[in-house]
Amino acid sequence: MIVKEALLQGEKQQIKEFLTKFSLKMDEVEGSLYLEDDDKIVGTISYLGNIIKCLAVDPLYQSENAATLLINELISRLNEKNIYSYFVFTKPMYQNIFLSFGFRLIVKDDKVVFLEGGNDKIEEEIKKIKRKLEFYLGPIEENSDIACVIVNANPMTTGHEYLIETASKNHDQVVVFVVEEDKSIFSFQERLTLVYLACKRLENVAVIPSSKYIVSSLTFPSYFLPSDSVDTELARIDALVYKNYFKKIIHFKKRYLGKETKEKMVKYNEVLKEELGEDIIEVERYVEDGVVVSASLVRKYLENKDLDSALKYIPKGNQTFFSLMVKDKYGI
Amino acid sequence: MSDIQKIGSAGSVESNDCLVTISASDHLEVEIQSIVDAFFHDQIEKVVLDTLKEKGLNNVKVSLQDKGALDYTIKARLLTAIERMEAK
Numbered sequence: 001m002i003v004k005e006a007l008l009q010g011e012k013q014q015i016k017e018f019l020t021k022f023s024l025k026m027d028e029v030e031g032s033l034y035l036e037d038d039d040k041i042v043g044t045i046s047y048l049g050n051i052i053k054c055l056a057v058d059p060l061y062q063s064e065n066a067a068t069l070l071i072n073e074l075i076s077r078l079n080e081k082n083i084y085s086y087f088v089f090t091k092p093m094y095q096n097i098f099l100s101f102g103f104r105l106i107v108k109d110d111k112v113v114f115l116e117g118g119n120d121k122i123e124e125e126i127k128k129i130k131r132k133l134e135f136y137l138g139p140i141e142e143n144s145d146i147a148c149v150i151v152n153a154n155p156m157t158t159g160h161e162y163l164i165e166t167a168s169k170n171h172d173q174v175v176v177f178v179v180e181e182d183k184s185i186f187s188f189q190e191r192l193t194l195v196y197l198a199c200k201r202l203e204n205v206a207v208i209p210s211s212k213y214i215v216s217s218l219t220f221p222s223y224f225l226p227s228d229s230v231d232t233e234l235a236r237i238d239a240l241v242y243k244n245y246f247k248k249i250i251h252f253k254k255r256y257l258g259k260e261t262k263e264k265m266v267k268y269n270e271v272l273k274e275e276l277g278e279d280i281i282e283v284e285r286y287v288e289d290g291v292v293v294s295a296s297l298v299r300k301y302l303e304n305k306d307l308d309s310a311l312k313y314i315p316k317g318n319q320t321f322f323s324l325m326v327k328d329k330y331g332i
Numbered sequence: 333m334s335d336i337q338k339i340g341s342a343g344s345v346e347s348n349d350c351l352v353t354i355s356a357s358d359h360l361e362v363e364i365q366s367i368v369d370a371f372f373h374d375q376i377e378k379v380v381l382d383t384l385k386e387k388g389l390n391n392v393k394v395s396l397q398d399k400g401a402l403d404y405t406i407k408a409r410l411l412t413a414i415e416r417m418e419a420k
Contacts, residue, residue, distance in 0.1 A: 065346070072344040075351070079341045084353060101345050102365050102397035119339065119353050119395065 001042070001066065003073045006032040015044045015054075019223075022056045027223035029054065033073055035066055045070040047078065050086045050212065052117075053221045055094075071101055075117075085118040087212075089221050089237075106213075107240035111225065112233050114215075114241070122213055122241075126249045129211060133250065136206035137173045140251060145172040147254040147281075148246070150214060152295070154184040155322065156194040159258065159293035161315045162286035167256045168202045175250070177210040181219065185299065190325060198315040213241055231264055235271035243276060257282045261292070288313065307332045340417030343401075343409040350401040352413040357393040360384070366398035379406045387414055 006012050015034055016026040018041045028048060035043035035057070043057035043066045052074060057066045078086055088098055095113045099105065103117040116122060134140055147167050153160050167174045176199060178192045186194075188209070196207045210216075215238050222230040246252060259282050260266045273280045285292045293313050301310035307323065314322050326332055338356040345351050350366075362380050364373060380394055383406075394410070401409070 068346055072346060076341075076344070082339075084337075084339050084341060084355075102351065119355060119393075 001035055001037045001061070001064070001069065003033055003035055003069055006034055006044075014041055015046075018044055019054060019056055024054060024056060025223045027053055027221050031077075033070060033077075035061075035070055037061070042066060043070055045074050047074060047086075048221070049219065050078070050083050051219060051221060052086055052088045054223060055090075067097060068101075083118075085116065085120040085212075088115045088117070089113070089224075090115070091224055107237060107244055109233070109236050109240065111229065112237055114237055122245055123249065125211060125213065126245050129208065130250050132208060133173075133175055133206050137175075137204065140173065142251050144251055144253075146175065146250070146252055147171040147173075147256060148175040148177060148250075148252050149256045150177045150179065150210060151195065152179045152184065152216070153191045153195050154295050155186050155191065155298060156198055156315060156318060157293050157295055157298055157313045158288060158315055159286040159295075159313070160195070161198050162293075163256055163258050163283050164199060164205060165202065166283050167254075167281075168205050171254070172204060174202075174205045175252075176205060176207045177214060178207065179214065179216050180209045180212065181216060185329070186325075194318050194322065197317050197321060200317065213245065214238070215241065231267055232271050235268045236275060239272050239275035243279075247279070253279070254281050255279055259283065259285050261285070261294075302326055302330045302332070305330060305332050338417055338420050340413040340415070340420070342412035342416060343405075345397055345399055347399050348401060348405070350396055350398040350406055350409055352394065352396050352406070352409045354392055354394045354410070354413045354417050356417070357391055360390055361393040363393070363395040364398065365396065366400075368398070368400055375403070376406060379403050380410060383407050383410050387411075389414065392417075 006015055012032065015032055019026055029046035030048045032044060032046040034041050042061045044054060046054040088103060090113055092108060092113050098115050103115040106114045106116055106122055130140060140146060149164055149167055151160050164176055176195060178195050180188055182188050192209060199205045199207050215234065217234055220234045225233055255276065257269050257280060260269050269282065298310050298313050311319055341353040343349055343351040362377060364376050366376060376398060380396065
């Protein structure tokens, strides 16, 4: 038995076929390894960034340490890429396999387990975030009146500004987490800068990266779930991580959400409300001149190269920087 | 935020081996996960601490996932991890 990296299209196709035997779909991946015996695939594992996914081993080989070979090889490859902390989302039935490799349980529900392995520990990482926040906002105690807003802000609009302002008025301290991913049209750095600029005038607001522990739809692997339950599960995991770690350690009292209109996101907010109950405050969408402001509206204007209309929904403090930024991106 | 961290790792989680990860820290911290923890925790810790002392390292975080490695395996893995960390 030998572990190989899938480089050719043909190999990738074979892995895909192999996975269907386990009723798994091939998810979006960065690279895949497979285990070969007699010119046949008998096991496979893949990764995307720091997320390990699509592990499957032929039942005939399960007693031969095949999973260990694959996981070891993958971990050393991730280490070569300077990734020393990694995550796994899997079915509860596989929880023990990963625990035996030294992975630690973060949260679980009846359909998904979320584990982490490697160097960083969630409690310590969130305590680090807390220390950073105290630098901006002053001491955070158990009874501090502190709230948080999690935004993707792709790009930051007056709607986001309104949501953050509302939280800032109602609470002593407010934390804005910007989702840390480079898959949106605007890069993470750009989005963070825009949010930071817009919030600069609000003294009780700190803007920081969301950390890799705030799970988003872009990284959440869904290949082992029936497609109708993906959004609900994602929201549930998000809620559990928030409740068991962020809320517990940073003592958040409320989490602010913007009211959603898209069906998918409405469902997401529903689940959050279900899990977190009174901790959730849903703020009505910001309406400007009878138009409901949203990031997708701004993106639509930009695609039509209509910068003036787009700028109407961009916070004042951002407009100069924003115009410069979209110049290259959209050729306006 | 990906601040480049001084970190090194060596070994595997196969039987009779251990996976050692060592990173720069502001204090000494040794963390051991072992399948024979109940019997050999102290012994494993001693090997790690002795090796660190030999290399004169005081402010590091070592985490070790042990699958029943013998003393000299642990020491060899740790030394390699230290060299990989220092090569960065």
